[in-house]
Amino acid sequence: MAEIKLKNKAVNFDRLKNFGFVDGRYEKNICGDQFKLTLTVAQDGRIFSSVTDNLSGEEYVLHLVENSVGSYVGAVRADYDAVVSDFIEACCESNIFRGELTRRLIEYVRETYGGELEFLWENLPDAAIWRRNDTQKWYGVLMVIPERKLGIDSEKIVDVVNLRGDAVALADGVKIFPGWHMNKKSWITLKLDGSAEFEEICRCLDESFSRAVK
DSSP states (O other), X not given: OEEEOOSSEEEOGGGHHHHTOBTTEEEEEETTTTEEEEEEEOTXXXXXXXXXXXXXXXXXXXXXXXXOOSHHHHHHHHHHXXXXXXXXXXXXXXXXXXXXXXXXXXXXXXXXXXXXXXXOOTTOTTEEEEEOTTTOOEEEEEEEEEGGGGTOSOOOEEEEEEEESOHHHHOOSSSEEEXXXXXXXXXXXXXXXXXXXXXXXXXXXXXXXXXXTO
8 A cells, every 4th residue: 555645735535425435445456457546545644545457456556656567557557647637636735825715715616617726836845836727817816925015014824816917007016916926907916804805806817817818
């Protein structure tokens, strides 16, 4: 049994049942039913996998050996990677952004637009983007920054979202700011600390989505 290490993600236990987990365990036959892949999620959120030969009952591990090559092991590895990838997409979410409003916004985007966060920068694990599926244009950027970067005399660390919007018309220096680290005329930044109501944040995000077409 091998542990699957997640980067910047954690298991959402509420999603396991819909994926097919029973009591923290998921099983699926792969490679033409020659092998059984088992995923196990422990109560502390750790994830383990095992691949068992259905004929011999013995555990198969060559797919986990990096320098192991060949069409046979390649087929097992491909099926294994596909199932694990589907599991991560369906059952895991970012564990970088922990604020209540931030998590609500992530869920709102998922339910409204089917959008998932993309972590594009290895050196910036606390920054991620949303992009439209049709135009591939960004419509949101989540970040964790100190308030002083918004011109506030404070070192408090806050979650913020950058959205497309008319900063000249909307920025008030209290809950909406000119886009930080973005074009300060066509992007706005909102703190996700209660300064702005959730409904207002969603309206701004909807507007940003509609602007991400060119």
